[in-house]
Amino acid sequence: MPAPEPSPPQQSPPAAGSHSGAYVLAEAAARARDIRAAFGGGRSPAPSLPAPPPADAPTDVPATDALPAEAPTAGAGLGRILSGPSGLGTVGLHLARCESASAPVEPPAAGTPVPGLYHHPVPEPDPVRVEEVSRRIKTWALDEVDLYPEDWEDQFDGFSVGRYMVACHPDAPTVDHLMLATRLMVAENAVDDCYCEDHGGSPIGLGGRLLLAHTALDPLYTTKEYQPRWAESLHSDAPRRAYRSAMEYFVRAASASQADRYRHDMARLHLGYLAEAAWAQTDHVPEVWEYLAMRQFNNFRPCPTITDTVGGYELPADLHATPAMQRVIALAGNATTIVNDLYSYTKELASPGHHLNLPVVIAEREGISDREAYLKSVEVHNDLMHDFEAAAADLAAACPVPNVQRFLRGVAAWVDGNHHWHRTNTYRYSLPDFW
Numbered sequence: 001m002p003a004p005e006p007s008p009p010q011q012s013p014p015a016a017g018s019h020s021g022a023y024v025l026a027e028a029a030a031r032a033r034d035i036r037a038a039f040g041g042g043r044s045p046a047p048s049l050p051a052p053p054p055a056d057a058p059t060d061v062p063a064t065d066a067l068p069a070e071a072p073t074a075g076a077g078l079g080r081i082l083s084g085p086s087g088l089g090t091v092g093l094h095l096a097r098c099e100s101a102s103a104p105v106e107p108p109a110a111g112t113p114v115p116g117l118y119h120h121p122v123p124e125p126d127p128v129r130v131e132e133v134s135r136r137i138k139t140w141a142l143d144e145v146d147l148y149p150e151d152w153e154d155q156f157d158g159f160s161v162g163r164y165m166v167a168c169h170p171d172a173p174t175v176d177h178l179m180l181a182t183r184l185m186v187a188e189n190a191v192d193d194c195y196c197e198d199h200g201g202s203p204i205g206l207g208g209r210l211l212l213a214h215t216a217l218d219p220l221y222t223t224k225e226y227q228p229r230w231a232e233s234l235h236s237d238a239p240r241r242a243y244r245s246a247m248e249y250f251v252r253a254a255s256a257s258q259a260d261r262y263r264h265d266m267a268r269l270h271l272g273y274l275a276e277a278a279w280a281q282t283d284h285v286p287e288v289w290e291y292l293a294m295r296q297f298n299n300f301r302p303c304p305t306i307t308d309t310v311g312g313y314e315l316p317a318d319l320h321a322t323p324a325m326q327r328v329i330a331l332a333g334n335a336t337t338i339v340n341d342l343y344s345y346t347k348e349l350a351s352p353g354h355h356l357n358l359p360v361v362i363a364e365r366e367g368i369s370d371r372e373a374y375l376k377s378v379e380v381h382n383d384l385m386h387d388f389e390a391a392a393a394d395l396a397a398a399c400p401v402p403n404v405q406r407f408l409r410g411v412a413a414w415v416d417g418n419h420h421w422h423r424t425n426t427y428r429y430s431l432p433d434f435w
């Protein structure tokens, strides 16, 4: 059974002049409108663009959605995100920013944010959607891909992937769209757990295993003689079954360039796993910047970058590829991944072997205490978050194209939802007693 949800902690009151991720982008969009007005009405400083696809482009999702669409058009989704949460009890979520200068004296209670961590609180994800996604993902895991043996059920439930994905994709038009992200998230974690980490994983032989699993995302094209052996191999273990099936659903809903973007991000991820494994094999502790470079690849990046497919629209490939967009994506991915290093710190200390994460590497490489290294890691995270938001706001101002703006908001929503899930997943994570 999943661990009981902790009661929601008191949120810090909004600080004067503070901004939520969506608000920063809304401000940037307003600035962009001013820029356009100054340029003479509708003239856009952005490069010429291919006509955007309809907002509901991926219509061939494989299951019929029983739930009402909440964001049937880009415009409606946009308005909802820009206006932020509404309703009783959500006033404190507007323009909220939690960044405390002084550390509290009490150790943080379960489910509270890392003290001093810059983040944006989000409302609890829609329970109706969470329940439906949770139900469907379990059916997929058990009946379609035979993902785990019975005794891993508690861990599967405790991971709360439905709550995670609903929190990260508030503009998904339907549960079918949410399922695209949820299957991939489960598959990605199956590969990490079974090939790299706690469920039989090992650095030894990892390169071969990862490459063969990668062919479930990026198919092998070979001769008639060898093709069937490869096709069979995709059913031979849980990680490959999960990758193959999740990708099949994704490819049906995504455009060709969205699918290729995802493959590229997964190749990056696998490269990051390999560097981590190579260092583990030789007991090497990298320098801090080297660790950060590895963690830019061994990173959540493949999750926020599908925000447009999950949202039912497309960020065109040429705009995705711009250096400014790549910088925004990398900074967002890095901030979300250092969040993981902070919340999973005690879990990783308790795990076998010498598990690298940012506080561990800083303590070792910079010769400071575990506590100082943890607090310094919080600062690294905060700097990454501030840089992400500044870069996103600059890009939103420079490129007032609706799908760019929506994509940037989608990435910001993913960052906030990811923090929410880490903070509240007390089944999996607990904070160290450093305060």
Ligand SMILES: CC(C)=CCC/C(C)=C(\C)COP(=O)(O)OP(=O)(O)O
Residues within 6 Å of the ligand: 185, 188, 189, 192, 269, 298, 299, 300, 301, 302, 303, 337, 340, 341, 344
């Ligand atoms: C979902 C996804 C693309 C994951 C890729 C990399 C990954 C597993 C993380 C960024 C999470 O880090 P970590 O392996 O440290 O996970 P836990 O701390 O065990 O939750």
Ligand SMILES: [Mg+2]
Residues within 6 Å of the ligand: 340, 341, 344, 345, 348, 357
């Ligand atoms: Mg971790």
